[in-house]
Amino acid sequence: MKLTVIGGSQGTGAKVAELALDAGHEVTVVSRSGSAPAGAVVVTGSATDPEVARRAVDGADAVVVTVGGAKGVRRQRTGVTRAVVDAMSATGARRLVVQSSLGAGDSGAQMPLPLRLLMKVVLAAPLADHDAQEAVVRESGLDWTVVRPTGLTNAAGNGRWRAHEVGDGGRLGGTVPRADLAAYLLEVVSDDSLVGRAVGISS
Known part of the structure; x- marks a missing residue:
């Protein structure tokens, strides 16, 4: 499979790239700095640049977007995702x-009430970005899946997690x-049953 990871130079995206390799x-x-896991092809630049996004996704069997926010940039996740969607369509x-992120859209119902209230206050701006990002995805016409993790840690993985859609009681x-x-993201890429669905995940 030819996989493109947007945000693959560090964090979760780098781990997706390493597992895929x-x-x-x-x-x-795609990496602004030009850094990437050994063995990956690097497209240097910002994924918000239409030409960078096009070069990155051209010929890809699947694209994974794992970008975070950027200091001083309003709705960075949404801007990157829109550029990627446009490039994929082209x-x-x-x-x-x-x-x-868990808390985006209607997924607050999957969290304990105290955590839900805390996130609404502390993470209001990032969640608004994720809401807009998800709207771009849903309107894309592509074969999409949204994955909404809870708080991320750098602890060692154990290969076990819970993944639920809103409304399934989990x-x-x-x-x-x-x-x-x-x-989990790498599993989702090949799972056609999850096309058009949003799934929350935690340990």
Whole structure:
């Protein structure tokens, strides 16, 4: 599989790229700094640049977006995701998996009430960005899946997690290791049953 990871130079995206490379996939990473896991093809620049986004997704079987916010940039996640969607539509790439956040959209119902209230106050701006990002994804016409993790940690992954959609009765905890989130994102890429669905994940 030819996989493009937007935000793959560090954090969860780098772990997705590393796992994909270990599994024998061809991986392209967009990186402003030009850094990426060993073995990945690097497209240097910002994914908000239409030409950078087009080069990154051209020929991809799937695209994973794992970008965070950027200091001084309003709704960075939304801007990157919109540029990626436009590039995929132009090049014919179809499969899109986007890392959002638990608390976005209607997913607050999956969290304990105290955590839900805390996130609304402390993370109001990032959640607004994720809400707008998810709207871009849902309106894209692509084969999309949104993954909404709880709080991310750098703890070692254990290969176990809970993944639930809103309405299926599952409640989620407060954290998930980036390593486990990355493993789940790579699984989702190949799971056609999750196309058009948003899933929350925690340990």
